[in-house]
Amino acid sequence: NAGVMQNPRHLVRRRGQEARLRCSPMKGHSHVYWYRQLPEEGLKFMVYLQKENIIDESGMPKERFSAEFPKEGPSILRIQQVVRGDSAAYFCASSPSAGPNEQYFGPGTRLTVT
Amino acid sequence: SQQGEEDPQALSIQEGENATMNCSYKTSINNLQWYRQNSGRGLVHLILIRSNEREKHSGRLRVTLDTSKKSSSLLITASRAADTASYFCAPGTAAGNKLTFGGGTRVLVKP
Numbered sequence: 771n772a773g774v775m776q777n778p779r780h781l782v783r784r785r786g787q788e789a790r791l792r793c794s795p796m797k798g799h800s801h802v803y804w805y806r807q808l809p810e811e812g813l814k815f816m817v818y819l820q821k822e823n824i825i826d827e828s829g830m831p832k833e834r835f836s837a838e839f840p841k842e843g844p845s846i847l848r849i850q851q852v853v854r855g856d857s858a859a860y861f862c863a864s865s866p867s868a869g870p871n872e873q874y875f876g877p878g879t880r881l882t883v884t
Numbered sequence: 885s886q887q888g889e890e891d892p893q894a895l896s897i898q899e900g901e902n903a904t905m906n907c908s909y910k911t912s913i914n915n916l917q918w919y920r921q922n923s924g925r926g927l928v929h930l931i932l933i934r935s936n937e938r939e940k941h942s943g944r945l946r947v948t949l950d951t952s953k954k955s956s957s958l959l960i961t962a963s964r965a966a967d968t969a970s971y972f973c974a975p976g977t978a979a980g981n982k983l984t985f986g987g988g989t990r991v992l993v994k995p
Contacts, residue, residue: 801981803981803982811987812972812985812987818981818982826981826982828982861927863983868981869981870977870981875919875928876926878926880924
């Protein structure tokens with residue numbers, strides 16, 4: 771059973787470009803979470819999605835950031851018009867059910883904005 | 885969910901020694917989880933302790949929970965160089981889904 775997959779692992783974008791980060795949850799998991807980690811800090815929650823629904827986006831910046839988890843295919847975190855401050859590691863996690871349960875994390879995507 | 889605060893921020897020990905770190909939180913919880921993050925990688929779940937449990941073991945890990953003091957501790961016994969990592973706690977409330985992490989405890993195990 772493959773773990774949570776994220777791609778790309780590393781992404782370099784110039785200021786103003788768009789970044790698209792993908793996450794495939796573990797098989798059988800329909801709950802996906804996105805977290806962002808700045809250097810030397812803990813992970814900060816961004817958004818929680820179930821298939822075709824955004825359940826909690828309280829951690830998402832109001833502008834330029836969006837997330838989706840379509841019926842088919844991976845979850846996508848999209849950052850439009852990236853700025854240097856968006857440089858971070860973005861982690862995706864999945865779980866088989868709702869609630870404060872164990873989450874399984876992917877290896878992360880390291881975004882560098884130049 | 886609510887945020888846990890880990891203490892100390894950093895810990896340096898010799899291989900074979902025990903490492904203890906603590907987590908404090910503010911409100912009632914349903915459970916509390918501990919995760920490990922090796923440098924630059926995703927988090928790995930270590931252990932989940934429920935609010936009605938006081939102690940739990942998993943291999944060389946021992947977790948305690950004191951709900952009256954709103955605190956938990958993680959003990960790693962007979963540490964190894966491979967235990968070098970950051971450790972995070974995540975208190976969980978019944979209604980919560982997201983995990984909220986503090987700054988973690990950075991553990992360095994010297995050979």
